[in-house]
Amino acid sequence: MRALVVTGPGKAEVQETEPPIAGPGEVIVDVERVGVCGTDMELFSGEMSYLHSGRSWYPLRPGHEWCGTVTALGEGVQADWLGRRVTGDTMLGCGRCHRCRAGHHHICADVAEIGISRGRPGALAEQLAVPASALQPLPDTVDLTLGALVEPGGNALRAIESTGLAAGERLLVLGTGTIGLLAALFARARGIEVHLLGRDPEGLRLARTLGFEGAWTKPSLPELAWHAVVDASNAPGLPALALELVEPAGRVVCIGLAGTPSAIDTRHLVLKDVTAVGVLGGSAGLAGAIDAYAGGSVDARPLVAATVGLAETAGVLAGRRPPSAGPGPKIHIDPRQ
Template sequence: MSNMHAAVLHGRHHMTIEEVNVPAPGPGEILLKVERAGICGSDLHIIESDSAQAAVLGHEFAGTVAELGPGIERFKLNDGICSLPMIGCGRCVHCLSGDPAHCPTTRMIGMNMPRNGAFAEYVIVGEKETFLLPPGVDAALGALVEPLAVGLKMVEAVHWKPGETLAVLGAGPVGLAVVVWARALGFGDIVVSDPVQARRELALKLGATAVCDPSCEEVAGFCERELGGAPHLVIECIGRPGSLDLACALARSGGRVVIGGLHMHEESTRRIVPFLKELKISYCMMYEARHFDYTLKMLAQGRINPRPMITHEVSLSELPATMAALAQPNAFGKILVAPGRLRS
């Protein structure tokens, strides 16, 4: 193999489709032929930042084995696979417990690895971080495993008990993944707040029991009416200034709050509110290998159906314009890129 097409980011909002060398997998690595790759909110943070350097983004993906690095026996050519978007050292306490996200030397695919991301025809992945796609799980569902694993870890972190009510702030792909799991795992009342009507409709389709437009109505008043009181549990999936305070203001006394949004800004928060309510607040980042494993099992058994999350599919050449459209207010759900198709 010699050349491939990749979407190379050269700086703030400057992405071009280029022909680059197909990388060769080293020991413990696999060359994955990308069939579908999802666009993530964190990709938008990266292209917005002034420090954006030459990089290939894309960390939510699935495809097939194109080439095996030396010594790999667990997979064979053309196997359908998806991977955690990171390659850990394999030796530290975090890697050994299946949590390469906290490995001090982990290499992040589509983030800090030089020009190795899934917005390309091929990407290098780690064998330890890779899973076979079970029968019935195609590449589109495989590309949703990463955002679903994010939502699963948040739902796990909220420690739900039967009878407790949940409010989800934000119905972007992560908020929607939270709804999918809350429904599948038996939560009763699931209220979702988002100002975009199309996203509220998606949330209802995926299992929300009531949806609120925060630009028209106070979420607290809505919860009071729908749930008969403040929610026991709040999962924040917004990542904008003020959303920590909003989550804490909404939860009932003794409640639990999970912060899952990516808060890149400095911000002062009103600590007296969670203090007086004695809230338990946890922050949640990424996932462990077991979250991928469980998600794939639930998909294979048909016990979750996240496919409605996918609202658009684009070719690689359409990616730069799609990223620009995502920077504006929009009603997109999850957008998948098909890098094998250069044009639509």
């Protein structure tokens, strides 16, 4: 089968590889759509921290935002998975340790991440092997575009749930990339008053197109009471800004990761009685994201700028946008092309 293989920093090519075989408890998925995210781009560039810690290595096959159809079953898998449209969890825990048993498999010490770590092949290929325990079925109302947006949607939904906000309360989202815009969409669907802070004019324009009138740059940000702030950026200075802006007794949720360490003044954290929350992975939010997409309360499709074939993936990983791309931050790949 054809698969995108990253062979070293800045080097990737489509190769003919052996198709996967479903082991016990696994299924084979014919992949139909894959999203490219910042983690994939860092793996391609060589900047990803896992490459330096030994958790990831070259050659690697990226791709962890995906959907497709189950076409083969391994031993012990229920027959009704065959032919179903699915997406799946990126984080594969050992299933035996105390973290996994407590429902926190995404922070298992031995977690393997599809398309990211421990040599687990990703979805930028015609087929993918996945444990049946990681699968999430997709209803007919969730098309290919939304199906490949479930994984980032699960991350964004977890961030919003971590704010603890109720309908009518006010949220500020820092960042107008995919996760920031998804977080805004999920928050609005819950009746939360949403504002976004960005620096990219294109991202701010898209936010306004999506109906968010409160899309600001830092100089124009109004002095309002922010009951929670979600940092969905990759800027090292924004966690401190989030702490500065949030209301006393509010919450700061960090889901973005900067390339260099971020610093906050814990005196502000304590004296404002602020709760700070970190969010890793979308595992616990996948089902909720699917429900929101299926029911129509969240339509994330405008975030996808273009869908291209596997041969164009290396250029996308290098930061090149397809000539026909729209304003959205996300590029999708169809491995069948």
